Amino acid sequence: MAKEVYRFSAGERFVHWCHGIAFLLLLFTGLGVLVIAFQPAMNIFGGIQVSRNIHRVVAVLFTLGMLVGFIGKGQGARQMRRWFKDVVNFRKADLAHAKNFGIEFFGGHKPFPPQGKFNGGEKLNSMFTILGTLGIVISGYIMWFASSMPAVVVQWAYPIHAACALFMAALLIAHLYLGVLHPDSNQALKGIFTGWVPAKFAYEHYEKWYNEEAKETIRE
Amino acid sequence: MAKKMVFIDTSLCTGCKACSVACKAWNDLPAEKTRRISSYQTQADFTPTTYTYVRFKEEYYDNKMHFNMLKLQCFHCDDPACMKACSSDAIYKTESGYTLVDRDKCIGCGYCVANCPWGVPKIDEATNKMYKCNGCIDRVENGMKPACAQVCQTGAIQFGDRDELMPKAQARVAELQLTNPKAHLYGDKLMGGTTYVYLLQDRPDAYGLPLNPTSPISLTLWKDIVHPLGGIAIGASAAAITVGVIANLLRGNYANRAKNIAESHDEGGM
Structure with a gap:
């Protein structure tokens, strides 16, 4: 069997899937209100009124799942905080990687400087997700409790909520492609289920991280 | 059908509130428990079962208190923000100038509530449907006056074809302006032109109305x-x-x- 290194702690994987599954449910139920043509699809859940309630319940799980991941002293929480610190720290080497994004996306390859645990592209995706999540969560609760908010605040919450939802949906499509369909980067897919990724893949994509940290966790 | 208009002449209003009672009667709306919120006003806002009410704004002119009385209901904008905001294509315009809601399509999302510059639409939390003044569309499209205009004893609420009633409203303003330069029409040019047009005797804010209501950016x-x-x-x-x-x-x-x-x-x- 190929050698593997440890990439994602249980806490990180939990937050990822909490966020991902909740987002899919929120997107599906949200589209029922956002797009009229999508409304009949809400019958899957028993109609638009049921799906609107599901949207609220899942929204709470979406918020809690995300917050809980960062709290505490466990390995997962420490790794979550590290992820946050890492991705907002966008340097030259990250930019150099992100510039090549288009080439790699369409199956080409161009050398890039050694990357840390999260490469430039992942950092951008993470930052967009953090911003989108903050925007959608805050605007969402404003819309939920609209009757106790000033009208102008509610009015602005609508375009922000829609923009974040649609933009994150577009991002999700690309994320699914890179994680599942892209012949090179989809080697990482196993990592988000088991925590372990192929050592060769880790070396090729995150050389700096591999040499500084991942190497020590290598297993057959 | 010709475009209709309702002209509310505040200079003729005596604040009898018969319009709000007639509205309840014709639209089969239940009475609500009210409370006194100022010296003469008992209804604070629209509710899913109160489509119209009279606001009594207490203003002082020459140290004398005066009730600025205003019968409020949906303005029936020509270019309504509620209709644009609606998630479900439930709000529509009639040729006669009324803004109506199709409650079979309405899902109660409340987007109309937040975007109406006058705060007219209200959601019934029990049914998740929006309710507001329908202009007595069943009456006006069958040759009758809306219930509020029918019952008004002083002629403060007039109803007619827009082409005929607008010149009368303008003439009335000109007449009042001889003694009160502040008299003006409110609504004729707002939100694409509203079906309900007011004659105000002071600035809109003296009646608790927004000065420049617009569709939000x-x-x-x-x-x-x-x-x-x-x-x-x-x-x-x-x-x-x-x-x-x-x-x-x-x-x-x-x-x-x-x-x-x-x-x-x-x-x-x-």
């Missing part, structure tokens, strides 16, 4: 920019990954991947 941003751009972003993303899969196939990356992994297995990894 956020609504334009939301419906005309965010929605189409969001759709384009999703479409572009889907197109990009389709091209990505094809490009990878053509470059032979899928076949190479299988080979690479097989090799790395043989080598035992790195």
Whole structure:
């Protein structure tokens, strides 16, 4: 069997899937209100009124799942905080990687400087997700409790909520492609289920991280 | 059907509140428990079962208190923000100038509530449907006055074809302006021109009305920019990954991947 290194702690994987599954449910139920043509699809859940309630319940799980991941002293929480610190720290080497994004996306390859645990592209995706999540969560609760908010605040919450939802949906499509369909980067897919990724893949994509940290966790 | 108009002449209103009672009677709306919120006003706002009420704003002129009385209901804008905000195409305009809600389509999302510059629509939390003044559409399209105009004893609420009633309203303003230069019409030029037009005897804010009600900019941003751009972003993303899969196939990356992994297995990894 190929050698593997440890990439994602249980806490990180939990937050990822909490966020991902909740987002899919929120997107599906949200589209029922956002797009009229999508409304009949809400019958899957028993109609638009049921799906609107599901949207609220899942929204709470979406918020809690995300917050809980960062709290505490466990390995997962420490790794979550590290992820946050890492991705907002966008340097030259990250930019150099992100510039090549288009080439790699369409199956080409161009050398890039050694990357840390999260490469430039992942950092951008993470930052967009953090911003989108903050925007959608805050605007969402404003819309939920609209009757106790000033009208102008509610009015602005609508375009922000829609923009974040649609933009994150577009991002999700690309994320699914890179994680599942892209012949090179989809080697990482196993990592988000088991925590372990192929050592060769880790070396090729995150050389700096591999040499500084991942190497020590290598297993057959 | 010709465009209709309701002209509310505040200089003739005595604040008898018969209009709000007639509205309840014709529209079969239940009475609500009210409380006194100022010296003569008992209804604070619209509710799902109160489509019209009289606001009594207490203003002082020459140290004398005066009730600025205003019978409020849906303005029936020509270009309504509620209709643009509606998530479900439930709000529509009639040729006669009324803004109506199709409650079979309404899902109670409340987007209309937040975007109406006058705060007219209200959601019934029990049924998740929006309720507001329907202009007594069943009466006016059958040759009758709306219930509020029918019952008004002083002629403060007049109803007619817009072409005929608007000149009368303008003449009335000109008449009042001889003694009160502040007299003006409110609504005729707002939100594309409202079906309910007021004659006010003071600035709109002296009646608790917004000075310059408009459709929110956020609504334009939301419906005309965010929605189409969001759709384009999703479409572009889907197109990009389709091209990505094809490009990878053509470059032979899928076949190479299988080979690479097989090799790395043989080598035992790195």
